[in-house]
Amino acid sequence: MKVKKSRTNLSTTGQQRQRRSWAEPYKIKMVEPLRMTSPQQRRRAIQAAGYNTFLLRSEDVYIDLLTDSGTSAMSDWQWAGMMLGDEAYAGSRNFYNLEEAVQEHYGYRYVIPTHQGRGAEHILSQILIKPGDTIPGNMYFTTTRFHQEHAGGNFVDIIIDEAHDSRSLHPFKGNIDLKKLERQLKASRVPYVCVAATVNMAGGQPISMRNMKAVSQLCKKHKTKIFLDATRAVENAYFIKTREKGYGERSLKSILREFCSYSDGCTMSGKKDSLVNIGGWLAMNDSSIAEEARNLIVVYEGLHTYGGLAGRDMEAMARGIVESVDENHMRARIGQVEYLGQLLLDWKIPIVEPIGGHAIYLDARRFYPHMPQDNFPAQTLAAELYLDSGVRSMERGIVSAGRDKESGANHHPSLELVRLTIPRRVYTQAHMDVVAESVESVFRKPRKPRGLAMTYEPKYLRFFQARFRPK
Ligand SMILES: *Cc1c(COP(=O)(O)O)cnc(C)c1O
Numbered sequence: 001m002k003v004k005k006s007r008t009n010l011s012t013t014g015q016q017r018q019r020r021s022w023a024e025p026y027k028i029k030m031v032e033p034l035r036m037t038s039p040q041q042r043r044r045a046i047q048a049a050g051y052n053t054f055l056l057r058s059e060d061v062y063i064d065l066l067t068d069s070g071t072s073a074m075s076d077w078q079w080a081g082m083m084l085g086d087e088a089y090a091g092s093r094n095f096y097n098l099e100e101a102v103q104e105h106y107g108y109r110y111v112i113p114t115h116q117g118r119g120a121e122h123i124l125s126q127i128l129i130k131p132g133d134t135i136p137g138n139m140y141f142t143t144t145r146f147h148q149e150h151a152g153g154n155f156v157d158i159i160i161d162e163a164h165d166s167r168s169l170h171p172f173k174g175n176i177d178l179k180k181l182e183r184q185l186k187a188s189r190v191p192y193v194c195v196a197a198t199v200n201m202a203g204g205q206p207i208s209m210r211n212m213k214a215v216s217q218l219c220k221k222h223k224t225k226i227f228l229d230a231t232r233a234v235e236n237a238y239f240i241k242t243r244e245k246g247y248g249e250r251s252l253k254s255i256l257r258e259f260c261s262y263s264d265g266c267t268m269s270g271k272k273d274s275l276v277n278i279g280g281w282l283a284m285n286d287s288s289i290a291e292e293a294r295n296l297i298v299v300y301e302g303l304h305t306y307g308g309l310a311g312r313d314m315e316a317m318a319r320g321i322v323e324s325v326d327e328n329h330m331r332a333r334i335g336q337v338e339y340l341g342q343l344l345l346d347w348k349i350p351i352v353e354p355i356g357g358h359a360i361y362l363d364a365r366r367f368y369p370h371m372p373q374d375n376f377p378a379q380t381l382a383a384e385l386y387l388d389s390g391v392r393s394m395e396r397g398i399v400s401a402g403r404d405k406e407s408g409a410n411h412h413p414s415l416e417l418v419r420l421t422i423p424r425r426v427y428t429q430a431h432m433d434v435v436a437e438s439v440e441s442v443f444r445k446p447r448k449p450r451g452l453a454m455t456y457e458p459k460y461l462r463f464f465q466a467r468f469r470p471k
Pocket of ligand 1: 117232280
């Protein structure tokens, strides 16, 4: 099938919108060859991986859309910074560069590096959550909820109902339902509200500035804190700029600062927005929480001036933060996701709309309408896509949702999705065309699979290592 080039809405200015063509705001200086595989090789590989794309060897993958986490390409400026790593055990100059970059771009007073996002989630949960507490959040994220529950808390979803409907076109599906939040604030002990921007599990959907402001006012009234999951907050700022009235002319940097100002701190995975392969941080404005975090960090991550990272990693992250708010970078980053999504929409492939920030989410329920959710439609679809072309994606449905902490029953999330996650600055538009054609061919395949049965289930975060066999 011939690939139809679709219009991408890449620009915020009317004049540039007239143009259809666009290009990445960088050129390629170093290449990494990709390995092509035959259908027989892919069948053997997915069998050996127990039909779980997490268990495939990366060398058996052609285009890797498993995740955008730690898979981005660094710039020459970041690589140059790697050579300036100060590998002192304590007080590395790269720590101070990182601290300054976070303070300047995110606005929080205290900054503690961690090896990645979940390290920050662990420390924050241990400090703030007491057994029996409730932590309201705009949809769960796997590691975030795990650490909250591991500390004895209960996660409660307070996202707007539209987020659970893959067809709703609400421009800010990441928004918090203020009524749901107020009910929790009145009824339970809430140490903090966990706000994610953008919401990964809802399809990379943003939260509006207006909503964030209202959440902040409500939390002030009830004297509770807000901690942001800032992992993709710059991508969220881009959506505010392009979708929310009054922000079109503002810089991403100033939108990000304003957004963060409505929270008391954040956990951060630098492996997403900040364009590094490893790293994260915990930040806050409250000095006593910062002191407790510095106490815990030495036990679990490392000294408070390195938190499990090498000096060079902190330098790359400090520079990545600066690059992440570059307007051209973000326009091309989200523009590439939009390009892939628009191709699929043009071909009537069921995806989550509106198109989100970091990924396209295929609606597995509409690929396999007759398959019961207990046969793992999204897990099946991810395996089928790999078999078709060697494109690797990830399940975000019943497997990822796991089991209820108390009853042990499977959660049955309304969204049963396959995520095609786009690494930053790694693939070209031509790669996106290959992906779109493969998705279409799987969608139109006349013989539908019957699904999978789980043959091995790990105790925690089962989606990473579970194994399956075809039904
Ligand atoms: C990736 C991610 C995390 C966890 O970060 P890691 O660096 O993978 O530990 C937390 N929240 C969201 C929304 C994420 O996407």
